[in-house]
Amino acid sequence: MGAETIRCKAAVAWKAGEPLSIEEVEVMPPQKGEVRIRLMATGVCHTDAFTLSGEDPEGVFPAILGHEGAGVVESVGEGVSGLQVGDHVIPLYTPECGECKFCLSGKTNLCQKIRTTQGKGLMPDGTTRFSVNGQPIYHYMGTSTFSEYTVLPEISLAKINPEAPLEEVCLLGCGVTTGMGAVMNTAKVESGSTVAIFGLGGIGLSAVIGAKMAGAERIIGIDINEDKFALAKKLGATECINPKNYEQPIQDVIVDITDGGVDYSFECIGNVQVMRSALECCHKGWGESVIIGVAGAGQEISTRPFQLVTGRVWRGTAFGGVKGRSELPDYVERYLAGDFKLDDFITHTMSLEKINDAFDLMHEGKSIRSVIHY
Numbered sequence: 001m002g003a004e005t006i007r008c009k010a011a012v013a014w015k016a017g018e019p020l021s022i023e024e025v026e027v028m029p030p031q032k033g034e035v036r037i038r039l040m041a042t043g044v045c046h047t048d049a050f051t052l053s054g055e056d057p058e059g060v061f062p063a064i065l066g067h068e069g070a071g072v073v074e075s076v077g078e079g080v081s082g083l084q085v086g087d088h089v090i091p092l093y094t095p096e097c098g099e100c101k102f103c104l105s106g107k108t109n110l111c112q113k114i115r116t117t118q119g120k121g122l123m124p125d126g127t128t129r130f131s132v133n134g135q136p137i138y139h140y141m142g143t144s145t146f147s148e149y150t151v152l153p154e155i156s157l158a159k160i161n162p163e164a165p166l167e168e169v170c171l172l173g174c175g176v177t178t179g180m181g182a183v184m185n186t187a188k189v190e191s192g193s194t195v196a197i198f199g200l201g202g203i204g205l206s207a208v209i210g211a212k213m214a215g216a217e218r219i220i221g222i223d224i225n226e227d228k229f230a231l232a233k234k235l236g237a238t239e240c241i242n243p244k245n246y247e248q249p250i251q252d253v254i255v256d257i258t259d260g261g262v263d264y265s266f267e268c269i270g271n272v273q274v275m276r277s278a279l280e281c282c283h284k285g286w287g288e289s290v291i292i293g294v295a296g297a298g299q300e301i302s303t304r305p306f307q308l309v310t311g312r313v314w315r316g317t318a319f320g321g322v323k324g325r326s327e328l329p330d331y332v333e334r335y336l337a338g339d340f341k342l343d344d345f346i347t348h349t350m351s352l353e354k355i356n357d358a359f360d361l362m363h364e365g366k367s368i369r370s371v372i373h374y
């Protein structure tokens with residue numbers, strides 16, 4: 001007998017700018033090529049808050065947000081061959097089909113197989129698997145982890161070692177992989193480098209870890225909230241600075257203290273003015289700046305083209321350039337081997353009913369990651 005519709009709890013974003021509402025939702029069985037999973041935990045990332053704020057051009061409502069989860073396969077649809085009931089998985093907002101032009105290029109992790117429907121809050125067949133009293137509810141980033149159960153295409157799931165604690169490795173579904181990957185995969189920071197990391201939230205602190213693992217000699221953390229400095233230093237930042245303590249632009253301060261600028265910088269905030277500072281604090285001739293932060297609808301970056309003419313490089317990264325199905329399981333193995341820790345990031349845990357507290361804590365600058373336990 002095929003799987004039945006499940007009724008379970010989920011946090012629904014009915015409208016932009018309003019708190020999430022805990023509802024009983026119907027979750028349809030997985031269709032062809034799809035998998036339904038039972039979430040065990042999910043982190044709350046700033047991108048969830050960004051979309052809830054109404055700033056995301058792709059934000060559609062009502063939707064079930066969440067994209068930093070981990071869970072267990074509950075049922076599989078027709079034709080699913082790589083996963084079975086009971087497998088432990090991490091949902092991927094960047095899928096990996098292995099056959100599209102992007103996957104075959106060897107140059108990017110940005111699989112485009114289902115990107116169009118995913119960006120509209122729909123499954124690849126153009127419909128949704130969620131409803132509340134018969135009203136369809138949109139998916140989010142192809143993952144919708146703020147629900148006890150969710151449905152994803154098979155290509156949007158990474159199968160991981162079942163020994164891994166799901167309430168910690170959920171952070172590898174976005175934040176930690178993004179920050180570490182940006183440093184090691186996108187920028188390919190070399191040993192001995194000088195690095196500046198703007199924004200010391202979950203992403204920036206993961207970039208700090210990546211920079212330390214890469215052997216960076218100087219790791220400069222920049223944040224306007226000095227409460228973030230202690231953990232940044234514990235994880236490997238060699239110095240932390242608050243732009244509010246200086247009269248000059250922060251890029252000038254960094255150029256002064258680094259004998260001409262940093263080798264690599266990372267913007268982990270989503271602020272287009274800071275993106276400019278991050279580029280302009282790079283060393284003439286070779287400095288590279290990586291944009292990780294997500295900026296709101298209509299916002300644009302700018303700098304004098306001379307900054308690029310004179311050898312600085314501006315680039316960006318999504319999910320740290322990591323290919324989810326083929327590379328993420330290895331991040332889990334490295335975590336299990338003790339190469340890096342995740343518990344430092346988890347400042348708060350809570351039940352789904354308290355999820356709005358996670359958004360409040362983030363906005364108040366009091367959390368690094370809140371993790372919802374199902």
Ligand code: NAD
Nearest residue numbers: 046047199201202203223224225268269270293294318319
């Ligand atoms: P967060 O809220 O936990 O951290 C942001 C940090 O930036 C905070 O510590 C805050 O104090 C600091 N900050 C804010 N304004 C600042 C300023 N003007 N100067 C210096 N510091 C400032 O957020 P997060 O979850 O770490 O996410 C960071 C950004 O990365 C967000 O824009 C998020 O949407 C984006 N993101 C992108 C990707 C990707 O794949 N590209 C993945 C995850 C998150």
Ligand code: AHE
Nearest residue numbers: 045047056057058094115174294318319
């Ligand atoms: N929808 C936004 C863009 C949001 C965005 O850039 N998302 C990142 C992941 S953030 C995770 O916390 C991403 O993966 N981008 C690549 C992609 O294909 O979405 C907008 O501006 O429209």
Ligand code: ZN
Nearest residue numbers: 045047174175
């Ligand atoms: Zn995220």
Ligand code: ZN
Nearest residue numbers: 097100103111
């Ligand atoms: Zn692909």
